[in-house]
Amino acid sequence: MRLWSLHPRYLDARGLVALWRESLLAQAVLRGETRGYKHHPQLERFRAQRDPGAAIATYLAQVQAEAARRGYGFDASRIGKPRRQRVAIAVTRGQLEYEWQHLRSKLAVRDRERMSSLARVVRPRAHPCFRVIPGTIEAWERP
Numbered sequence: 001m002r003l004w005s006l007h008p009r010y011l012d013a014r015g016l017v018a019l020w021r022e023s024l025l026a027q028a029v030l031r032g033e034t035r036g037y038k039h040h041p042q043l044e045r046f047r048a049q050r051d052p053g054a055a056i057a058t059y060l061a062q063v064q065a066e067a068a069r070r071g072y073g074f075d076a077s078r079i080g081k082p083r084r085q086r087v088a089i090a091v092t093r094g095q096l097e098y099e100w101q102h103l104r105s106k107l108a109v110r111d112r113e114r115m116s117s118l119a120r121v122v123r124p125r126a127h128p129c130f131r132v133i134p135g136t137i138e139a140w141e142r143p
Contacts, residue, residue: 001025003042003059005091006099007125008066010118012111015103020063020074027056027080041140045089055089058082059129091126092135098143100124 001022008016026043028034030052037043049055057080067074100121107115126132137143 001037001040001042003046004099004103005096005126005130006103007127008063010100010103010121010124011066012107012114013070013072014110015106016063016067016070016072020060020067023056023060023063024078027053027060030056031080041142044140045091045138049087049089053080054082055087055129056080058087059127062128087129088131089129090133091130092138093132094136095138095141096124096126096132098137098141 002019003023003026004011004015004019008019011019025034025037026040026046029037029040029043030046046052046055046059060079061076061082064074064076064079104115104118107118
């Protein structure tokens with residue numbers, strides 16, 4: 001499971017679809033609707049929120065919005081109730097940079113055109129649910 005801290009705009013089609021599916025799985029886990037993935041480390045940051053279900057729903061809403069912008073038909077009715085206020089989960093700059101390199105290595109193999117379109121990005125933006133803070137790779141990351 002990879003719940004990207006990066007803005008979904010950077011993902012290729014395959015990555016965006018995978019993120020949608022994995023985020024829906026994360027939503028099910030956080031709602032207690034599945035047995036698997038209960039202890040997945042990437043869910044820690046959502047569990048730490050006052051309302052984990054609303055936090056992941058807000059995350060999913062942004063993924064769905066990116067998909068709609070691209071003309072994809074992700075079913076918004078599958079998303080739980082998002083928070084009314086902005087979600088601002090802390091993510092370290094080091095984590096964002098790690099994910100950026102990880103994404104670039106994936107794109108080098110599966111979508112060189114997408115990778116070249118991102119060549120000028122020096123400091124990638126975070127997913128709108130995240131607030132970037134100084135620091136190295138997050139403790140929950142498995143490099």
